[in-house]
Every structure is written in structure tokens, then in C-alpha cells.
Amino acid sequence: MTADHTSGPLIDVRDLERTFDVRRRVEGRRRRTREQVVAVHDLTFSVDGGEMVGYIGPNGAGKSTTIKMLTGILVPTGGEVRVRGLDPSRQRVELARRIGVVFGQRSTLWWDLPLRDSFDLLQKMYRISPARYRENLDRFVDLLDLGAQLDTPVRQLSLGQRMRGDITAALLHDPEVIYLDEPTIGLDVVSKGRLREFLRALNRERGTTLLLTTHDLQDIEALCDRVIVIDHGTSVYDGTLAGLHAQGGSTRTLVVDLVDEAPPIDVPGAEVRKVEGPRQWLSFPSDASAAPIVAAVAASYAVADLSIQEPDIEDVIRDLYSRGA
Amino acid sequence: MLHVAVATRTFRxxxxxxxxxxxxxxxxxxxxIIYSYAYLALWDANPSAGGYDSQDAVTYVWLGQALLMTIALWGGGTTDDLAERIRSGDVAIDLYRPVGLVGWYLASDLGRAAxxxxxxxxxxxxxxxxxxxxSLPGSVLDAGAFAVSLVLAVIVSFAIRFLVASTAFWLLDQSGVKVMSGAFAxxxxxxxxxxxxxxxxxxxLANAxxxxxYVQVPADIWLGKRQGTDLLAALGFQVMWAVVLIAACHGVLRLATRKVVVQGG
Incomplete structure (x- = not known):
């Protein structure tokens, strides 16, 4: 693992800020007025080598802006970014050799070239040694099942094939960090699963650091031990996925089927959310035990059936977003 | 190596x-053919106009036609790809690569020019x-100098087209600027x-x-109008503009990443 050569975190972001000047036409005025829009502010986090981090937030939260600053194609207006000790915007080309980028919605491959030619061009671009190139290509082509598509022009590939091609392209030069922007968007369930499996193996075997932005929370649950939630340009949560549930004040739901219709159940530690005939929904904090509540319900009512619904990470995040607003 | 691969790919x-x-x-x-007859009529009226004889004049016409697409005189070429990638936001991908954007597109444009x-x-x-x-070049030296001058012509024209395409970072679309720049050229x-x-x-002014x-300097070298130190001055003139304009391309690109949002998420 090459990430351990330098001391300190691999990605270090401190008080990062980016504003944009936007000119807006205002009704009744002839000239357009200038306005400053804050895309990212007071953003601080760090990522160690070998971590798999989910970077999530609603549309327009500042995810892409952050990634652009991390990769050096956008200059911050304030604060500091260091990736492996390099200043991305000043040392963009040097940094580019050490990172890989995958976009779900754009291809980094050359449209009119067969997949193999794209890879060959990348070998020259990143000056990958022929032996290493051969080895990586064989391995990724095998793992991602791309053998039959190597001589097909990229424009003729299916979305899933193109995505696998893009992932291979981003990894041929053994990057230490890989930024994945919505890598599973538009893929079917099988392709998603295979891709996640591949990324997990990559991280396990090579210690590649992953920073993943996605709207698909299953990606996060499958891959990331750590989540950074960004909203309105700043981090609103940074921690484990389990911690996110607690932080969001998420609740579990006890669904009770009574033998007969009854007024809302009254037991300590739980609240009735909904009543529908003999069925009632009771919510209680995720970190509380369900046992005393179940016991209390069973003691005072004639119960036909019981089930517990775990909190949905999506609800938790929605809750976080709405509180931030 | 990479740039050669890029150039061959564009050639293909x-x-x-x-x-x-x-x-x-x-x-x-x-x-x-049309221009040739027009020029012949002109030189028939004034047989030494501009220091050219009628054969020089007709040669100049055909050199112009040959250079038109080679230097992509009225715009286009691989810089159109760049403008399109800026418009769509795909230029972000180009910027993630460990290669300078100017060198990459220049290599590509040289492949196209070839x-x-x-x-x-x-x-x-x-x-x-x-x-x-x-007429053909009068000496091997002239022919060689013409070849060098041609490459320089492509580089100078590339740099101007690159700058025109870069306006898309601010204007989103280069077409207006491209049409004006082409007509002017x-x-x-x-x-x-x-x-x-x-x-x-x-x-x-025009000669400076x-x-x-684009056309005047390479044509004069082909016609043997520039000899000795004058030939060096002609090539030096092109080198000077190539260096200045390529530097301007780098500058504009730096400005663009500083000021401008790359389109799309």
C-alpha cells in the first residue's frame, strides 16, 4: 500500500470555501446585478489512506464543487485542500497521476475508439510500465468481464459495459485515490452488485481509497464505513453509518396487528403514528430496546401479530437535510 | 510518445x-481556377503588382487553396471538439488527465493538419x-524552410482557434466569435x-x-521571396507569434479554471 509513505491524512480539507459570482437580471432594472453564491463554505474533513467514504448530499449541496477542488480543476476561493500533500489546483498534472475519476454520467473513454485503443492511449498518458499495464488490464478485464468488448468502439457499448470500461480506465495506473461520482446510476441490480463487489475487493486488496458520491444509499450501505453528509455547502454529519442513524434521531417502527379494532395503544416509550383498522404503527427511538414495548403491548392488548421495521437510511438523511435547511 | 499517438489517432x-x-x-x-483567372486578369493590367509576376500570383492562389484546410483558416479543426467539450462540460475529463490541455489539442490538430x-x-x-x-520551390533549402513554415503556420492558427474555442468557457458557445474570427482571417x-x-x-499592419x-509567409518562402537572413526573419516572425499565442492559450486556460464553472455536475 503506497498510501502509507506520507504521514498525515491522504485528503486534508480545511475551512474550504468556494463562491461564484452570478449575474442575475432583476425585474425593472436594466443592468444585471452581480450576486455571490456560496457553493461550499467552512468545509473541513480528512480522509486516511484505505478508507471508503460516502460523500452524500442533496442536489446542489456542493458535492461536485468539492470533488472539482479535490482534483484541482476548480480553484478554491478560501481555505486549504491537500491531497497526498499536494495542492490540487497548483499541482493538478502531478496529482492526476495518482488519482482516478469515474463519472456515472460522462465517459472518460474516447467515443470513436475501440475500448482497447482507449486503454492503450491511457497507458502512454500515465506512462504505465508495459508489464504493469498488461497485468492490470488482464485482471480488470477478467474481473469486470470485459473480454468480449475490448475491440468494440465505445459508442456501441451498453451503459453497463461502458461503466465497467470507465472503471478499468480509471484504475489502470494504480491510483491511490479514486473518486466515483454516481458510478451505479442507470445500472441494473445485477450490474450494481457486481460493481460494488469489485470496488470492495479493490479496496481490500490494494488499499485504494474511495470517495463515493451517490444518491443510491445502497451503494453507501454496501461500501462505506464512513459517511460525510454535506448540505448547503458544509458538512452536517461525518461519522459511521450506524452513527448516522442515531444522529438523525431515527426511529424504529413496531407494527401491531390487534385481534379487534381499538383506540390508539398507550404504552410508555412509544408513540402511535398511524391507526388503520386493527393495525397500528408505533414508533420508538432506534437505540431503545423493543422488548419492554412489545411486552407492555402484549400485556394490555390482544395481539394477533407483531413486526418491527428498521429505520430507513433515506429517511434519516432526509431528516438531516430538512433540519439543515 | 503520447502526443504522437494522439496525432495518429486524429489523422485516422x-x-x-x-x-x-x-x-x-x-x-x-x-x-x-476562378481565383487564378481573376489574378491573371489583375496581373495582366499590372504585371509586377506587389513584386509578383503572373506565375508567382497563380502559384500563390494554389498555395492558398492548399493551405486553406491544412491550417483550418476559417476555424474548425480539433478546436471545435474542444469548444463542444467545454459546452457539454466534458472538458472536466480532459482536465483530470496528467497532460496539458494545450499540448494535447495541439498534437491532435497536427494530426488533422497532416x-x-x-x-x-x-x-x-x-x-x-x-x-x-x-512554380515549385527553387531550392532544397526553400522547400525545407517551407515545410518548417507550414508547421509554424498550423501552430499559430491552432493557437488562435484555441483562444476562440476558449471563449466558450465564458460565452458557452464559440460560434459567434468563430465566424467573426474566420471572416477576419x-x-x-x-x-x-x-x-x-x-x-x-x-x-x-497586416504583415505584422x-x-x-497563415498564407503570406509560407507562400513567400515557397516563391523564394525570402532568402538568407530574410528567410530567418520570416521563420523567426512565425516562431515569435507561435510562442506568444501558445503562452496566451496557457494563460487563458488558467484563467478559465480560476473563474469559471465547468458545466454540469
């Missing part, structure tokens, strides 16, 4: 459009040679009328601007 990409190439050669030749020279350049030249008996490069015929201050590198 352009080579797939055979019908377009053939019809292009046809168009260049028709215009060459293809256009071999087809749209040689084709009309051959017809000019057969039909109008145009046709006039000021000596494509329409040799700069040697431009009177007074206009001639001095980078567009003189």
Missing part, C-alpha cells in the same frame, strides 16, 4: 471521411501544377488577396499581425 479519425475529402478537393480546385495536407493540400496543388504550371491572412498588395499602413503566418 479524419481519414474515415473520404467522400467529404474528395468533394473538398473538388471545391478547392474550382475556387483555385491529413488535410496530404489530401486537401496535395490534391489542389497537383491540379494547379498540371493546369496552370505553378480570410482577409488579413492574405487568403483573399496577397498582403503584398495591401497599401501603406494597412499592409504594414499573426495572420500573416
Amino acid at each position: 479519425r479524419y481519414a474515415t471521411y473520404r467522400a467529404a475529402t474528395l468533394s473538398g478537393i473538388f471545391t478547392n480546385s474550382v475556387f483555385g 491529413y488535410h495536407l496530404l489530401t486537401r493540400g496535395f490534391g489542389p496543388t497537383l491540379i494547379g501544377l498540371v493546369v496552370f504550371d505553378i 480570410i482577409f488579413i491572412s492574405g487568403m483573399m488577396l496577397p498582403l503584398v498588395l495591401f497599401p501603406g499602413w494597412l499592409g504594414t 499581425l499573426p495572420w500573416a503566418s
